[in-house]
Amino acid sequence: MKALVLAGGSGTRLRPITHTSAKQLVPVANKPVLFYGLEAIAETGIREIGLVVGDTQAEIEAAVGDGSAFGLQATYLRQEAPLGLAHAVLIARDYLGDDDFVMYLGDNFIVGGISDLVERFAASRPAAQIMLTEVGDPRQFGVVELDADGRVIGLEEKPAQPKSDLALVGVYLFSPAIHAAVAELKPSWRGELEITDAIQWLIEAGLRVDSSVVSGYWKDTGNVTDMLEVNRLVLESLEARVSGHVDEASELIGRVVVEPGAVVERSRLVGPVIIGPGARIVDSYVGPFTSIGAGCTVSGSEIEYSIVLPRASLEGVRRIEASLIGHDVEVTPAPNTPRAHRLVLGDHSKVQISS
Structure with missing residues (x-):
């Protein structure tokens, strides 16, 4: 056959x-x-x-x-x-x-x-x-x-x-x-x-x-x-394994795999999660059901229930969920722009504005 x-x-x-x-x-x-x-x-x-x-x-x-x-x-x-x-x-x-x-x-x-x-x-x-x-x-x-x-x-x-x-x-x-x-x-x-x-x-x-x-x-x-x-589904079957470097300031919870050459510093990883070879996770949170590919960088960011392909970088991003991020992608925060509220209020109004 x-x-x-x-x-x-x-x-x-x-x-x-x-x-x-x-x-x-x-x-x-x-x-x-x-x-x-x-x-x-x-x-x-x-x-x-x-x-x-x-x-x-x-x-x-x-x-x-x-x-x-x-x-x-x-x-x-x-x-x-x-x-x-x-x-x-x-x-x-x-x-x-x-x-x-x-x-x-x-x-x-x-x-x-x-x-x-x-x-x-x-x-x-x-x-x-x-x-x-x-x-x-x-x-x-x-x-x-x-x-x-x-x-x-x-x-x-x-x-x-x-x-x-x-x-x-x-x-x-x-x-x-x-x-x-x-x-x-x-x-x-x-x-x-x-x-x-x-x-x-x-x-x-x-x-x-x-x-x-x-x-x-x-x-x-x-x-x-x-x-x-x-x-x-596949991550659910992972067995925890740390072959890379995880510093003492980091916390690994549940089924987390850190592949050879990967570095985790001052970060919190909640499994099931896999961190690919040569990836760097710094000052970040990686939540359940996330795959981080080889050579990726996640710095000052939060990501959960996502797939990140090799050599992508996430820097300073507050929260990413349910995402598929391609090879060599760079994700960074948008620049801060001045914000203002334009109001026309009648007498005796009460307004609440989030700053």
């Missing part, structure tokens, strides 16, 4: 971060979200992976290399434009050959891995096996309809009138039968070759499509809110 990992796409919902960075490399607890997926694939025993890449190929390739750091053998497959998940399967046809494969969306995050899913597929070998989860607004996802016995009977991509609240999770398992389905597809109203249409083709051809509902945690990390939530 092989793996097909989708690591292209423009990441429009994470702009402006993704104007200069691949969305799959935005870090969760100071590790790119893509790496969690690669580790999950390696845990299944799969060794050969094809990475479908686009305009950010150079950045993805620099981060993943030949895959050996993950126990994998990586091959890069260029997708010139993001024309749909089924299009990714189409361009990977020669690489995949006649092997079964797992298709994994590189910006998805699944707690608990996919080993059980892969074992179940290998034991029963349906034409396709999909993962589902209940969502609040199915119109944003590929939606699956089940019959009374729980069999998959229909799929639709981002429907205006969803027939269920079960959405496709970004992990799919396919036999080579999917290639015949993909070859028959026409672009959807979105101009893409939809994987939902390909799976529907399998169903209509009388082939078996199995499904299971995700029991663990799943998130598509395509927007800032979900990135922060996944960061929170």
Whole structure:
């Protein structure tokens, strides 16, 4: 079995971060979200992976290399434009050959891995096996309809009138039968070759499509809110560790990780928090669910429930919350400007003004 990992796409919902960075490399607890997926694939025993890449190929390739750091053998497959998940399967046809494969969306995050899913597929070998989860607004996802016995009977991509609240999770398992389905597809109203249409083709051809509902945690990390939530979840599993320098005037509370080369001086850190290698935290407060990247500086500032990417600096900022701060960003206070109140008051007025 092989793996097909989708690591292209423009990441429009994470702009402006993704104007200069691949969305799959935005870090969760100071590790790119893509790496969690690669580790999950390696845990299944799969060794050969094809990475479908686009305009950010150079950045993805620099981060993943030949895959050996993950126990994998990586091959890069260029997708010139993001024309749909089924299009990714189409361009990977020669690489995949006649092997079964797992298709994994590189910006998805699944707690608990996919080993059980892969074992179940290998034991029963349906034409396709999909993962589902209940969502609040199915119109944003590929939606699956089940019959009374729980069999998959229909799929639709981002429907205006969803027939269920079960959405496709970004992990799919396919036999080579999917290639015949993909070859028959026409672009959807979105101009893409939809994987939902390909799976529907399998169903209509009388082939078996199995499904299971995700029991663990799943998130598509395509927007800032979900990135922060996944960061929170991963930080919850931290074990406290101090490998850098923390002076006696600082206070560390709860699960706090201070990586090698990091310095904490006269500061208060309330976990779960991770401070990356070479970062400096001085005269500051870092609150729960915050990841500070490598080489960052936080001085005279307060930050909580946020992700700060490498080499960013926060100096003299009173309070930052629920934020995603990019590489090499500088955050400083705005200059003080004179303030005045212009009043027209009637007789016997009483006015309270905050100074």
